[in-house]
Amino acid sequence: MDDRVQMKQLAYPPDTVIPPQRYSGDATFAEEVAKIFRRAWMFVGFANDLQNDNDFITAEIAGTSVLVQNFGGELRAFHNVCTHRYAQIHLRPCGNGKPVCPYHGWIFNRDGVPVGIPGNREHFGFDEAARKRLALPRFEVGVRGRFVFVRLEPGGRGLDEQLGAYGPVLDHLSEMFTDRIDEDVLPWDANWKTALESALEVYHVDATHPETFKKFAKKIWICSYEGEHSRGTTHLSDTSARWWDGVIERLGLPRSEMLRNYDHFMIFPNLAIGVTHGALMSVQTYDPVGPDRSNLHFRLFLGETSKPKTKGGPTRKAVEANVCGFNRTVLDEDRRVAESAHRGLKQVQVPAALGSCEERIAAFHQAWFARMAAE
Structure with a gap:
């Protein structure tokens, strides 16, 4: 069969692909916020x-600042904006401290009610009912394992x-993965969909990552689906597998029995988790x-070593430096092509020509269309 005919049959119809004008624009973004990011359970930490x-x-969920706080063992989530004069209450990504607004010192309790208002008697005269009306908007919070999610609506x-x-x-x-070895927030000049799509296929690896990911994995890509979510599995190169086998042995790292290759999960709408050889986890x-x-927010984890003498030692530090450097290099390579694609899509009207090698992107588009069509 002619290759061009075969590719045409395997390509996805244009009407199933997000058109370029729907990647950008204030109206599309506002609709995504309302129909996707406010309604879905969003990973926050x-x-x-x-x-x-x-x-x-x-955390920031599409323009809404959220705080999740431990109140005597119970987690509660609120809008991280003071109801007095709109300052953010907690300014750090994480820490320990009561919800106290740094602007004027308003103190909020476990129900989000301002119970400490400096000068209330002299200047405001808020009674209990008035203070309750000034309570912080509260959000739903859920936990699965150690993963914390918030839903705004x-x-x-x-x-x-979900x-x-x-x-x-x-x-x-x-x-499995208890030791955080790296974390950062990296700004990308690209729409979130364009950015995420760089993680959903390996078709780009040869051209985008010739000295990094190309040498890391074999050309095997098996995809599966769970509702709006998807999984892609590829096999590590023999060299990479041997390197990781040696690291696991030397450091006494635990290795997952479930995830033995390079396993990549996408949890809709924007959470991506990669597990390498059952020994390293990347959460993005x-x-x-x-x-x-x-913003690409990534965290990198290893498991706890069974050889205490290696923890904090030179071998462990060298391994961490190696994998952290590799991860940052690959992400920067993805950033460059995603930003280029975003600049390009603003100049065209025709949907992307997705092939069968990009089936997880096609599945992501289907989930996006379904969410955007909901009332």
Whole structure:
């Protein structure tokens, strides 16, 4: 069969592909915020940052600042904006401290009510009912394993239902990968969809990552799906597999029995998790900042070593430096092509020509269309 005919048959119809004009624009972004990011359970951080009373984490969900706080062992989520004069309450990504606005010192309790207002009697005269009306808007919070999620608008499916079969995967990853070795927030001049798509196929590897990821994995890509979510699995190159076998042995690292290759999960809309040889986990969110910008927030984890003498030693440090450097290099290579694609899509009207090698992108587009069509 002629290759061109075969490719035409395997390509996805243009009407199933997000058109370029729907990647950008204020109207599209506002619709995504309303129909996707406010209604879906969004990953915001890890429960090990919320273990103690008054521990907190903060996150941005498509322009809404969120705080999750431990109140005597119970996690509660609120809008991270003071109801007095709109200052953000917690300014750090995580820490320990009561919800106290740094602007005027208003103190909020476990119900989000301002119970401490400096000069209330002299200047405001708020009674209990008035203070309750000034309570912080509260959001839903859910935890699966160590993964913490927030939903801005109530209603709809519960967290476990949204995750489906990937819920037990998060439980397993939470048990395996306990040591955070790197974390950063990287600004990308690209729409969140363009950024995320760089993680959903390996067709780009030869051209984009000739000295990095190309040498890391074989040309095998097996895809599967769970509702709105997807998984892609590829095999490590023989050289990479041998290197990781040696690292696991020398450091006494745990290795997952479930995930033995390079396993990549996408949990809709913007959470991507990669597991390397069952021994390394990368957690990435492609957080929308605006129609033309996003932030890539990544965290990198290893498991706890069974050889205490190696923890903090030169071999462990060398391994961490190696994998952290590799990860940052690959992400920067992805950033460059994603930003280039975003600049290009603003100059065209025809949808992308997706082939069968990009089936996870096509599945992501289907999930996007379904969410955007909901009332």
